[in-house]
Amino acid sequence: GAVVSQHPSRVICKSGTSVKIECRSLDFQATTMFWYRQFPKKSLMLMATSNEGSKATYEQGVEKDKFLINHASLTLSTLTVTSAHPEDSSFYICSARDTKGIRNQPQHFGDGTRLSIL
Amino acid sequence: DAKTTQPPSMDCAEGRAANLPCNHSTISGNEYVYWYRQIHSQGPQYIIHGLKNNETNEMASLIITEDRKSSTLILPHATLRDTAVYYCIVTDSGGYQKVTFGTGTKLQVIP
Numbered sequence: 270g271a272v273v274s275q276h277p278s279r280v281i282c283k284s285g286t287s288v289k290i291e292c293r294s295l296d297f298q299a300t301t302m303f304w305y306r307q308f309p310k311k312s313l314m315l316m317a318t319s320n321e322g323s324k325a326t327y328e329q330g331v332e333k334d335k336f337l338i339n340h341a342s343l344t345l346s347t348l349t350v351t352s353a354h355p356e357d358s359s360f361y362i363c364s365a366r367d368t369k370g371i372r373n374q375p376q377h378f379g380d381g382t383r384l385s386i387l
Numbered sequence: 388d389a390k391t392t393q394p395p396s397m398d399c400a401e402g403r404a405a406n407l408p409c410n411h412s413t414i415s416g417n418e419y420v421y422w423y424r425q426i427h428s429q430g431p432q433y434i435i436h437g438l439k440n441n442e443t444n445e446m447a448s449l450i451i452t453e454d455r456k457s458s459t460l461i462l463p464h465a466t467l468r469d470t471a472v473y474y475c476i477v478t479d480s481g482g483y484q485k486v487t488f489g490t491g492t493k494l495q496v497i498p
Contacts, residue, residue, distance in 0.1 A: 275430070303486065312474075313431070313488040362430045364486065373419050373438070376486050378430035 272296055273365050275379025283387055284355060290348045290382045292319075292363030298343035299365035303376070304336075307360040319346040319363075343368070353386045360384075391475045396493040399469075405462040407492050409475030412456040418479055420451060422460045424471040425491070431474065434460065465496045 272295040280288050292302055300321045305313040317338055318326040325338035335357075337349040346365075350357050360383050364376040392410040399405040411420065421436040435442055435449045437458075442449045448461040462469055474491040 273430075305488075312490050313425075315485065315487060318485065360428075364431075373436065375421055375423075375433040375436055377433060378423075380430045381428070383428070 273363065273377045273379045275363055275382055277382060278380060279383045279385075281385045281387065282353065285352055286386075288350045288353055288384060290350075290361055290363075290384075292346045292348070292365070292379055294344045294365045294367075294377075297365075297367035298369060299346075300343060300368045302340060302346040302363055302365040304338065304346075304348050305362040305364070307362060307381075313362060319348075321346075350384065353384070355386045358384055358386045391477055391489050393473070393475055393489065393492045395490065396495070398495050398497055399462075399465045401467060401496050401498050402464055405465040405469065405494055405496070407460040407462075407473050407475075407494065408457065409460070410457045411475070411477045414455050414477050418477045420449065420455075420458050421476045421478065421486075422447070422449065423474045423476065424469075424494075425474070426468075426471045431488075434473075465494075467496050467498065470494060470496045 274293045274295050276291045302319040304316045306316050307313045315328050316331045319338045319340040321340045327333045340346040360381050362381040364378045366376050367374050419436050419438050422434040423431040425431045435447050437449045437451050451458045472491040472493050474488050
């Protein structure tokens, strides 16, 4: 079945570091991918929609200069947390859907990236 | 997207059927019902989806009421590995298909 790979699975780094997270669709193409953030014991919160070949669309309250999204190909989207601080520590998850599939195909999610900023 | 309402938690004995309800009274005609689950510290896993007919796959069954205002996810023989948070989501089937998560139901399967 459809697989979405997310890398790295865990990152621990110092405050002020920029961190890049990759999201790949392994066996399908996706013109749109989604990025979520999840705090402990909370539900997933949609951060932004990544659009292949164009700018990402950010949800209200999400800083686009803080969370840079690049969707350079039909199988790869990246989220860069710039100058990360402890409050950016969270579980980040991406999702994608087969663009060429039937319209009601579900989203498939990566296994998430746990980011810890010291 | 239409809003959904789910009970915050449920228990189920191992080997018994787990029936997870979801209300989506404002669902519109072109919106599908999707179910996902999230096991601790993993990404959500797709389970099943439907429009108006009942659906069954190797993981679960989905029962949608005739007026489409509610649905039930059925895990026929719950195992300990089915312990997870289950999310019922209603969304348009179009290409954008933005998925907004509610709070879900925490299902605890008890030995």
